Amino acid sequence: xxxxxxxxxxxxxxxxxxxxxxxxxxxxxxxxxxxxxxxxxxxxxxxxxxxxxxxxxxxxxxxxxxxxxxxxxxxxxxxxxxxxxxxxxxxxxxxxxxxxxxxxxxxx
Amino acid sequence: xxxxxxxxxxxxxxxxxxxxxxxxxxxxxxxxxxxxxxxxxxxxxxxxxxxxxxxxxxxxxxxxxxxxxxxxxxxxxxxxxxxxxxxxxxxxxxxxxxxxxxxxxxxxxxxxxxxxxxxxxxxxxxxxxxxxxxxxxxxxxxxxxxxxxxxxxxxxxxxxxxxxxxxxxxxxxxxxxxxxxxxxxxxxxxxxxxxxxxxxxxxxxxxxxxxxxxxxxxxxxxxxxxxxxxxxxxxxxxxxxxxxxxxxxxxxxxxxxxxxxxxxxxxxxxxxxxxxxxxxxxxxxxxxxxxxxxxxxxxxxxxxxxxxxxxxxxxxxxxxxxxxxxxxxxxxxxxxxxxxxxxxxxxxxxxxxxxxxxxxxxxxxxxxxxxxxxxxxxxxxxxxxxxxxxxxxxxxxxxxxxxxxxxxxxxxxxxxxxxxxxxxxxxxxxxxxxxxxxxxxxxxxxxxxxxxxxxxxxxxxxxxxxxxxxxxxxxxxxxxxxxx
Numbered sequence: 148x149x150x151x152x153x154x155x156x157x158x159x160x161x162x163x164x165x166x167x168x169x170x171x172x173x174x175x176x177x178x179x180x181x182x183x184x185x186x187x188x189x190x191x192x193x194x195x196x197x198x199x200x201x202x203x204x205x206x207x208x209x210x211x212x213x214x215x216x217x218x219x220x221x222x223x224x225x226x227x228x229x230x231x232x233x234x235x236x237x238x239x240x241x242x243x244x245x246x247x248x249x250x251x252x253x254x255x
Numbered sequence: 256x257x258x259x260x261x262x263x264x265x266x267x268x269x270x271x272x273x274x275x276x277x278x279x280x281x282x283x284x285x286x287x288x289x290x291x292x293x294x295x296x297x298x299x300x301x302x303x304x305x306x307x308x309x310x311x312x313x314x315x316x317x318x319x320x321x322x323x324x325x326x327x328x329x330x331x332x333x334x335x336x337x338x339x340x341x342x343x344x345x346x347x348x349x350x351x352x353x354x355x356x357x358x359x360x361x362x363x364x365x366x367x368x369x370x371x372x373x374x375x376x377x378x379x380x381x382x383x384x385x386x387x388x389x390x391x392x393x394x395x396x397x398x399x400x401x402x403x404x405x406x407x408x409x410x411x412x413x414x415x416x417x418x419x420x421x422x423x424x425x426x427x428x429x430x431x432x433x434x435x436x437x438x439x440x441x442x443x444x445x446x447x448x449x450x451x452x453x454x455x456x457x458x459x460x461x462x463x464x465x466x467x468x469x470x471x472x473x474x475x476x477x478x479x480x481x482x483x484x485x486x487x488x489x490x491x492x493x494x495x496x497x498x499x500x501x502x503x504x505x506x507x508x509x510x511x512x513x514x515x516x517x518x519x520x521x522x523x524x525x526x527x528x529x530x531x532x533x534x535x536x537x538x539x540x541x542x543x544x545x546x547x548x549x550x551x552x553x554x555x556x557x558x559x560x561x562x563x564x565x566x567x568x569x570x571x572x573x574x575x576x577x578x579x580x581x582x583x584x585x586x587x588x589x590x591x592x593x594x595x596x597x598x599x600x601x602x603x604x605x606x607x608x609x610x611x612x613x614x615x616x617x618x619x620x621x622x623x624x625x626x627x628x629x630x631x632x633x634x635x636x637x638x639x640x641x642x643x644x645x646x647x648x649x650x651x652x653x654x655x656x657x658x659x660x661x662x663x664x665x666x667x668x669x670x671x672x673x674x675x676x677x678x679x680x681x682x683x684x685x686x687x688x689x690x691x692x693x694x695x696x697x698x699x700x701x702x703x704x705x706x707x708x709x710x711x712x713x714x715x716x717x718x719x720x721x722x723x724x725x726x727x728x729x730x731x732x733x734x735x736x737x738x739x
Contacts, residue, residue, distance in 0.1 A: 175615040209635055212635035
């Protein structure tokens with residue numbers, strides 16, 4: 148029961164199923180158990196009901212707004228500005244060896 | 256001393272009636288006593304803070320102090336600070352000691368301010384109650400059974416409880432203004448692009464903006480003077496003439512036109528909040544302002560639009576946390592993909608994962624136009640509503656949040672209800688406008704109510720003027736919670 152709902156009273160039927168959620172979790176690189184998938188599906192359905200409010204708005208001829216200020220990207224000279232701080236930056240890494248980040252073997 | 260303004264503290268430091276070391280120690284003692292209850296700070300390093308205070312004292316003695324030299328300021332844990340643990344409220348960064356300073360941190364260091372510690376926050380700034388922090392929720396100092404708001408809840412709590420002179424926050428959908436309202440303090444989100452985002456851990460890059468939080472509008476102006484300014488390391492930092500945000504504080508309010516959006520005073524607004532906000536508007540009339548009715552017809556769409564755009568940007572930004580270069584790595588895994596998936600599943604909390612999932616979905620093949628592009632189009636309609644409104648008024652006022660602070664756990668099971676607590680603040684971020692919240696009374700259960708002031712682009716000095724004049728005529732901003 149939602150105590151305050153400022154939108155239309157339409158009942159939204161969400162087509163999101165567990166297979167969709169599993170696919171999204173895979174794309175997002177998030178390990179999820181079957182129980183977590185089920186919880187996520189039910190919560191995401193509620194959120195998508197909220198988001199569905201947008202669909203009724205007529206936006207023909209409206210330019211998408213990607214940024215708060217409509218300014219173009221600033222360019223800079225192609226010169227080196229940073230000094231080498233490899234040891235400092237690697238000091239916070241989970242696993243390094245000889246200046247390299249270690250991950251499980253990918254190529255046999 | 257703990258109730259003094261930055262200006263008064265500055266004067267006391269200059270007159271040598273107190274040293275920065277004494278002032279810093281005073282706050283550190285209060286933190287040691289009160290933080291176990293309030294959980295406002297995640298990290299304090301007394302020796303580091305006191306060393307900064309000693310340097311500030313030397314600078315004060317040498318006579319080359321600035322407005323913030325020697326002032327103890329708390330930093331939201333979203334700002335990377337060199338040699339400080341910087342967790343962003345997440346298990347993902349539980350062991351991340353930053354190797355560099357964010358622009359904002361560097362500006363405060365250059366000004367000679369003392370970093371008093373890192374404040375608790377919702378995980379990766381995703382939340383409106385501070386309950387998503389991996390390190391436990393912050394308590395509202397006015398009633399410890401209630402939330403302080405979020406995501407800058409630790410900073411808001413620390414200011415209200417007199418655990419610092421001022422603090423920083425960040426605001427993506429209301430994360431400075433809503434906790435400021437719920438804790439009875441003042442907070443300002445500047446125009447997008449005014450404060451550099453360099454070294455501020457990214458949530459939704461087209462919306463994120465850092466700003467000051469403090470006990471008064473006058474304090475905010477001094478803090479913003481230090482925080483604002485061009486930085487070439489942030490591609491959205493704006494190149495503008497340097498401004499003195501305190502320049503208009505003393506101006507009378509005669510002729511100020513206040514716009515009241517009818518949508519902000521409709522169903523959904525708590526009666527106690529409405530009453531306090533209306534009383535504040537009446538006070539503004541007494542101060543010489545005139546009131547004009549305006550409409551922001553698309554503003555109610557700001558919540559759905561935000562919950563497409565912010566998660567979409569977050570899902571991209573948070574893809575950097577992969578257990579390779581920094582942060583949490585799962586203890587056991589079979590191969591590289593398994594390492595990514597387990598590290599992220601174990602390192603992120605439920606709300607962060609939820610938003611990554613939403614963002615990944617709306618950006619995925621077949622849904623991009625229906626969700627992401629449609630949201631960006633409505634974002635423009637929302638921004639255009641404000642442009643039209645500002646043809647008739649100088650500032651817009653209304654409630655910051657629909658209710659006063661709610662109880663811990665009250666909205667825990669329902670993400671949508673939590674999202675609706677930012678219904679009056681989100682539109683401001685989508686448009687990129689400056690917005691602030693100042694205390695304007697008390698509602699049900701004697702909890703603070705915030706008045707939101709929205710300005711036109713780069714209208715910060717005008718908003719601070721309006722807020723300061725109100726604070727000269729009222730004393731809501733100087734009230735302190737009992738037993739603190």
